[in-house]
Every structure is written in structure tokens, then in C-alpha cells.
Amino acid sequence: MSLQTCWRCLARASSQSYPTRRPPQKPWTLYPASTAAFTTSASLSALPPKKKAKTPMTEKNIKGSKKTFIKKNKKSQRVDRSKKPAIGERRALRKRIVLSNTNALEVQGLKDITAQSIADQDLRGQVLGIPGLVVDQLRAVEAFKAAQGWPLFRRPAMLMRKDTLDLATEIENISLGIRDKTIRRVFVGERGSGKTVMLLQAMTIAFLKGWVVINIPEAQDLILGHTEYGPLPSTTPTLYTQRTYTASLLNAMSRANPILESFQLSQPPAQNEIPIPVPPNISLSRLALLGAQDPEIAWPIFELLYRELTLPDRPPLLLCMDGLAHAMRNTQYISHTYQPIHAHQFTLIKWFLDHLSGASPLPNAGLVLASTSESNSPVVPSLKLALSQLEGNSAVQKDPFARYDERVLGVFEKGGVEVQRMGGLSxxxxxxxxxxxxxxxxxxxxxxxxxxxxxxxxxxxxxxxxxLNSPGRSRVPFTEYQQTVKKAKSIVKQRIQKSRSGQQRQSEATGPPRSKRVGSDPSGERFALRF
Amino acid sequence: MVYIILGFNFPESRLVLKTVQHFYGIGPQVARHLLARLHIHPTARLSSLNSQTVLDITAELSSMKIENELRRELRVNITRLRDMGTYRGRRHAMGMPVRGQRTRTQTATAAKFNRVERLG
Structure with missing residues (x-):
């Protein structure tokens, strides 16, 4: 006799009063009962939400008598009463940088990073808090990124890793005048290895040391074709300026570098240089604000400001750019002849890359840092080739079928650009x-x-x-690790092949298998799978 | 603020790319070329343009064959075909498909558009 219910239905929760064969499982708990809840918010102690009153199936008409049926009004049902987000609201939410979490525990004894002890080798492996003033400065230059996990902690802090301390030593040396050459460096490395955070750490140290920081937080913003652009007169090949972006950059520079207030314009600019009259003793901070307020004159002001910053007795400069690959290809902007404009034709990108390549040296020394991105990066074979060769990876050769951009290769041709590969922590x-x-x-x-x-x-x-060679580390180098994985894979492959051939031999011995043919192996012999 | 281009009013929040496509004879391609000539990026809105650029757009549009002028040219072309007594002209006059389409069914579009005094 067959069962009236199917087997599958038996697995469902039964409404029978008698016990089923399987005892009911205990519910899973995320944490053992002994541990305290992490959050300190009051939501746990709050009363459970009130149950909503059920909507009546009847509605009253004007006379007060009840109607059984609700009047169908299709038009009113279709009206979307949801509140639409205001213009820019969603973007603001997406780009919002949260640097503090009051629910996170305050770390007792967290020391702040200071200008004096920045290159102290004893700090290696320690996490130091970023002082509040510097946090504001970093915020102004958009050094923080939304997905870096800052909202998990009470206040921003950073780990002093070996690379950080090396960079801090270099910044210290430049500040003390021991080193007078500009360091030009590109950070490469796997996704999440800390390239962008290195830029942030460099900016933190530079701010503490009283440097002037100019940061292009995302090169992508310069090439996407969503800010205003226009040709720069009398330039061949035509250069293009981005007046709105330059104005916002000047604004960021002015807000982030309070040191600019202490410097004044050395000499009044020529009349044909700046279209508006500039007061003779204006501070550089005010000058930057002038450009920030009027995008039409933003680029000439930027040029003037930069010239002033490179005069003798000015502080060293730190120039940063993230997402370098975007600055190495054709942009979304179109020329008046309807041809795509190359990124190097944009004045800001060209200005930065001239410093990176060494074409324009920094007279007061400084750092030019760029970072590649692995999560948001276009494929640029020229950049990949140039960086691998600079890194000393001779395995990467020119692909005969790839198109290489001479302009990109030209940036790294002069030499002097260091490529630093970021990796995991010790x-x-x-x-x-x-x-x-x-x-x-x-x-x-x-x-x-x-x-x-x-x-x-x-x-x-x-x-x-x-x-790799540091003491106390017994680990396999990454290349060696890759080779080991490769070897292991080949062994597994061989074993599978062996077992297949064994199966085949067995099947030949026992006669035709009760299965259908599903394919053939690479050697051309037929094989079959038993079901 | 309302921008007036060739006698039409546009709100300032309107994309420039969509604004120029409002005119008969300007589609996506022509609009993109027009914007490239004037160095306006594709996501620009009218509010971001300075007065000189608005004047430039108006000047560019004035030099193009758009709107009534283009509609007139279209009508003249159809009238010429009809006057010559060509097949295409006759089909236009009859409101029938012009380019060999079937007429057993589905001639609504032809009936709608094909006439000597075509609107555009």
C-alpha cells in the first residue's frame, strides 16, 4: 500500500500533535549566551514595536453606513506616492565618508601620530590615531575613500607598516634637507593591498610636516566626460582645460593647506596672464580661493599658484593621483573634429604626469606619488608593460598583437620612476x-x-x-607558491587521467558498460561514465 | 531660469544634448557633433552654460537646416515626385507604402505619413 503523502512532504513541519521521528532542532544562535551584545545602542532595551491595527475591509461613506465593497479606483491606485529622492541625494549618500562610529569602542591608550616621531622604527606594527586637524585636511583633499572601512572604528587611525615608515623616513629626509631630489613613485599591487591607503598615509605625514599637498583623488573624474572642458588657446597639439574641476581642486588646496595663508604673492602677475586684477600682497590661500570662485580663471590661477609654490623658501610639495590607468588612455571627451581626446591633452593630467616623468622637476623637492587600482582600472597594455619593466619583471615582453601608446610609454622612458609593489602585512x-x-x-x-x-x-x-628576507618569517614566496599550486594541479590532473584510463580498461575487461557515451578524452580514445 | 533658444523656452535643468534634439532635424548623432564642436560635455545642463555658449548654440542652430525649413524641403521633394508623375510620387499622393512594402495589411504608418503635404 502506498503512502497518501509523498516523502518530500514529510520533511516539512508537521502540524500533527504526536511527535515526529526527528526531534525538533534547536534554533541556531549567532553568539553563545554568555557573551555580551556588542552594540551599546538602546535598540535592545527598546519595547517591541506595536502591532498595527488591521485595516477594515469596509469603509464608511458620507452617511455613516458601512459599505461592504471598497470602491475600485484604478487611477488612484496607480499613483506613486513614494517620496522621490532629491537631486544629488543618492549621490551624496554613495559618496558620503563616515569617519566615526559612536558604537565602536574607544581604544584606550591610542597614541596620535606626531611630526616628531614619524620615522621612529619602534612604531612598526603599531596603530596610531590621525589627529583631528589632519583628518579635516585629509577630508578636504578627498584622501578618504568610502569603502575603506573607516565607519567601523571610533576615529581614523592607521597602521605603521614597514612601507609607511620607509616613506616617513624619506619625507623626513626631504624636510630636513638631507635629500633634495624629488621622489617619483607608482604604487602597484593586488586589490586591497593598501595602495590608496599608502597615499593617505603619505598625505598624513606630509600635512604633519607642513608640506603642501595637491591630490587628485580619482583620475577617472578627469576623463569621464562629465565636467566642463575647453581648449587652451595657442597650444599645439591642442591642450584642454577643465575649469570646474580645476576650481574645485583649488578650493580643496585652499582648505587643506592652511600653510598657504602664510605665503604671499611674490610679484604681481602680468596683465595678460590673469584676466582679473589681483591685489599685490594677496596670500596664496586667498589666491586659490579666487580661482575656486570663478571657474573661468581657475586654470591661470592654478598655474600662477603652482609657480609661486615652486619659488625658493617654499615648502616641499606632495602630488598624488589615484587610479593612474585612467589617465593613460583616450577620454570620453570629444574634440571639435569629433575625435576622442587623449588624457594627456588635459592640462591637469599633463601637469601631474610631467612631474611623474621628471619633465618638470620640483625645485624644492618633494614627492610625486601615483597609485594604480585593481578594482577600477581600464586595460592599458602600455602602462602594464612600462610598470612591469620598471619593476624589473623581464618576463613581461611586448605583445606583438597589442597596441602600445607611445605617449604612455614616453612618461616612463626618462627613467627615475620607482615602482613599489604593495603586499600583505608581516x-x-x-x-x-x-x-x-x-x-x-x-x-x-x-x-x-x-x-x-x-x-x-x-x-x-x-x-x-x-x-621575504626579514627575520622571523618562514613563508613561501608568492611566485614559489604559485608554482606549487601549479604543480599540485598537474598532479591532480594526472591522477584523474590515470583513474579514467583505469576505468576504461576495467570496462573493456567487463564488457560493454551500461551507460551512454558522453565524450572523448584528449588522446582521442572514447571514454564513458557509468551512471 | 528659463533659457530661450530659437524662440523655444527650456528649463535650466534640461540636458543640453536633449535640448538641441528638441528641434526637428537634430537627432542623437547631429546633437553629439554639435556639442563636440562647441566643447560641451554630454552631461552638461543648460544651467552650466555661460551666456556666450548659449549664443554659440543659437548661432550654430541658425546656420543649420532645421525645423520649418527642413519640413519645407521634404514637402518640395514629395511634390516634385508627384508632379513628375513618378511611382513614388503617386504612392505618396495615395497614402500608400512607397518602397515596395505589402499593402494587404499593415499600411497604417504609410496612411499616416505618406501624403503630398507631409508634415514632417
């Missing part, structure tokens, strides 16, 4: 970072050597080639 650095997480309430386990070692090993053991 174990000590990882420990410092994880202790900071634990103190902030992000990690709830006990952070000891075993825990750090486990997480560090699981995450690839830090894949930073710069740390």
Missing part, C-alpha cells in the same frame, strides 16, 4: 592591526599568537615580496 604588523580591531570591538576573540598565526596563514601569510 606577522607582527598583522598582530598590531588585529589587536587594534579587538580593542575597537570588531574582533571578539582573544588575540594571541595562535589566533594571529592562524588568520595570517589563512590569508596567504602576507604576500609582500619586500618582507
Amino acid at each position: 606577522k607582527e604588523e598583522a598582530r598590531g592591526l588585529m589587536e587594534y580591531w579587538a580593542l575597537s570591538g570588531v574582533v571578539r576573540q582573544r588575540v594571541d599568537e595562535g589566533f594571529v598565526g592562524e588568520k595570517w596563514s589563512l590569508s596567504g601569510g602576507g604576500n609582500d615580496p619586500a618582507h
Whole structure:
């Protein structure tokens, strides 16, 4: 006799009063009951929400008697009563930078980073807070990115890793006048390896040291074709200015660099240079604001400001650009002959790349830093080739079928550009970072050597080639690791092939299999799978 | 603020690309070329233009064959075909498909548009 219910239905929750064969499972709890809830907000102690009153199926008409049917009014039903977001609201939400979380625990004893102890090697592996004033400056130059995890902590802080301390030493040397050459560097590395954060750390240190920082937070913004552009007169090949973007850059410079207030215009500009009269003793900060207020004169003001900043007795400069690959290709802008305009024809990009290539040196020394991106990056074979060759990777050769852009290769032709590959953290650095997480309430386990070692090993053991020879690290180099994986894969492949051929031999011995043919192996012999 | 271009009023929030496409004879391609000639980016709105650029747009549009002038040319072309007694002219006059389409069904579009005094 067959069952009246199907087997599948038995698996469902039964409404039978007698117990089923399987005892009911206990509900899963995320945390054991002994641990306290992390959040300190009052939502847990709040009363449960009130139940909404059910909407009556009847409605009253004017006379007060009840009607059984609700009048169907299709037109009114169709009206979308939802509140539309205001113009720019969604964009503002998307771009919003949250740097503080009051629910996160305050880290006791978190030291702030200071200008004096910036290059102290003892700081390696420690997390230091960014002082509030510098946070404002970094915010002004848009050094923080939305997806960097700042909202997880009470206040912004950064890990002093080896690369940070090396960079800090270089900045210190330039500030002290020990080194008078400009350092030109491109950060490369895998996604999430800390390239953009290195730029942020460089800016932090530069602000602390009283440098002037000019940051282009995303090169993509310059090429997407959504800001105003126009040709610069009497230039061949035609150069294009982006007046609105330049104005906003001047605004950021003025807000982020209070040091500009202490410098005055050295000499009044020529009349044909700036179309408006400029007061003779105007401070450089006010000059930048003049350009910020009037996009029409933004580019001439920017040029003038930059010239003033490169005079003797001015502070060193830090120039930064993120998303370098975007600045190495044709833009979305179109010329008057309906041809795409190359990124290098835009004055701001050209200005930055001239400094990166060394065509325009910084007289007061400084740093020119650029960073590539792995999460938002167009394919630019020329840049890839140039960076790999500068990195000393001779395995990357010119692809005969790829198109290379001479303009891009020309940027790196002069030499002098360093390529720094960012990688994972060392174990000590990882420990410092994880202790900071634990103190902030992000990690709830006990952070000891075993825990750090486990997480560090699981995450690839830090894949930073710069740390390979450091003592206390017994890890496999990344290339070696790749080779090992390759070897393991080939062994598995061989085993599979072997087992298949064994199966075939067995099937030949036992006669025709009870299966259908599904294909043939690479050697041309037929094989079959049993079902 | 309302922008007046060739006698038409446009709100300032309107995209320049869409504004110029308002005129008969300017489609997406022509609009893009027009904007490129004047160095206006495709996402620009009327509010972001200075007065000189608005004048430039008006000047460019005035030099183009658009609106009534283009409609007139179209009508003249059809009238010429009809006067010559060509097949195409006759089909226009009859409100029938001109280019060999079937007439058993689906001639609504032809009936709508094909006439000697075609509107545009």
C-alpha cells in the first residue's frame, strides 16, 4: 500500500500533535549566551514595536453606513506616492565618508601620530590615531575613500607598516634637507593591498610636516566626460582645460593647506596672464580661493599658484593621483573634429604626469606619488608593460598583437620612476592591526599568537615580496607558491587521467558498460561514465 | 531660469544634448557633433552654460537646416515626385507604402505619413 503523502512532504513541519521521528532542532544562535551584545545602542532595551491595527475591509461613506465593497479606483491606485529622492541625494549618500562610529569602542591608550616621531622604527606594527586637524585636511583633499572601512572604528587611525615608515623616513629626509631630489613613485599591487591607503598615509605625514599637498583623488573624474572642458588657446597639439574641476581642486588646496595663508604673492602677475586684477600682497590661500570662485580663471590661477609654490623658501610639495590607468588612455571627451581626446591633452593630467616623468622637476623637492587600482582600472597594455619593466619583471615582453601608446610609454622612458609593489602585512604588523580591531570591538576573540598565526596563514601569510628576507618569517614566496599550486594541479590532473584510463580498461575487461557515451578524452580514445 | 533658444523656452535643468534634439532635424548623432564642436560635455545642463555658449548654440542652430525649413524641403521633394508623375510620387499622393512594402495589411504608418503635404 502506498503512502497518501509523498516523502518530500514529510520533511516539512508537521502540524500533527504526536511527535515526529526527528526531534525538533534547536534554533541556531549567532553568539553563545554568555557573551555580551556588542552594540551599546538602546535598540535592545527598546519595547517591541506595536502591532498595527488591521485595516477594515469596509469603509464608511458620507452617511455613516458601512459599505461592504471598497470602491475600485484604478487611477488612484496607480499613483506613486513614494517620496522621490532629491537631486544629488543618492549621490551624496554613495559618496558620503563616515569617519566615526559612536558604537565602536574607544581604544584606550591610542597614541596620535606626531611630526616628531614619524620615522621612529619602534612604531612598526603599531596603530596610531590621525589627529583631528589632519583628518579635516585629509577630508578636504578627498584622501578618504568610502569603502575603506573607516565607519567601523571610533576615529581614523592607521597602521605603521614597514612601507609607511620607509616613506616617513624619506619625507623626513626631504624636510630636513638631507635629500633634495624629488621622489617619483607608482604604487602597484593586488586589490586591497593598501595602495590608496599608502597615499593617505603619505598625505598624513606630509600635512604633519607642513608640506603642501595637491591630490587628485580619482583620475577617472578627469576623463569621464562629465565636467566642463575647453581648449587652451595657442597650444599645439591642442591642450584642454577643465575649469570646474580645476576650481574645485583649488578650493580643496585652499582648505587643506592652511600653510598657504602664510605665503604671499611674490610679484604681481602680468596683465595678460590673469584676466582679473589681483591685489599685490594677496596670500596664496586667498589666491586659490579666487580661482575656486570663478571657474573661468581657475586654470591661470592654478598655474600662477603652482609657480609661486615652486619659488625658493617654499615648502616641499606632495602630488598624488589615484587610479593612474585612467589617465593613460583616450577620454570620453570629444574634440571639435569629433575625435576622442587623449588624457594627456588635459592640462591637469599633463601637469601631474610631467612631474611623474621628471619633465618638470620640483625645485624644492618633494614627492610625486601615483597609485594604480585593481578594482577600477581600464586595460592599458602600455602602462602594464612600462610598470612591469620598471619593476624589473623581464618576463613581461611586448605583445606583438597589442597596441602600445607611445605617449604612455614616453612618461616612463626618462627613467627615475620607482615602482613599489604593495603586499600583505608581516606577522607582527598583522598582530598590531588585529589587536587594534579587538580593542575597537570588531574582533571578539582573544588575540594571541595562535589566533594571529592562524588568520595570517589563512590569508596567504602576507604576500609582500619586500618582507621575504626579514627575520622571523618562514613563508613561501608568492611566485614559489604559485608554482606549487601549479604543480599540485598537474598532479591532480594526472591522477584523474590515470583513474579514467583505469576505468576504461576495467570496462573493456567487463564488457560493454551500461551507460551512454558522453565524450572523448584528449588522446582521442572514447571514454564513458557509468551512471 | 528659463533659457530661450530659437524662440523655444527650456528649463535650466534640461540636458543640453536633449535640448538641441528638441528641434526637428537634430537627432542623437547631429546633437553629439554639435556639442563636440562647441566643447560641451554630454552631461552638461543648460544651467552650466555661460551666456556666450548659449549664443554659440543659437548661432550654430541658425546656420543649420532645421525645423520649418527642413519640413519645407521634404514637402518640395514629395511634390516634385508627384508632379513628375513618378511611382513614388503617386504612392505618396495615395497614402500608400512607397518602397515596395505589402499593402494587404499593415499600411497604417504609410496612411499616416505618406501624403503630398507631409508634415514632417
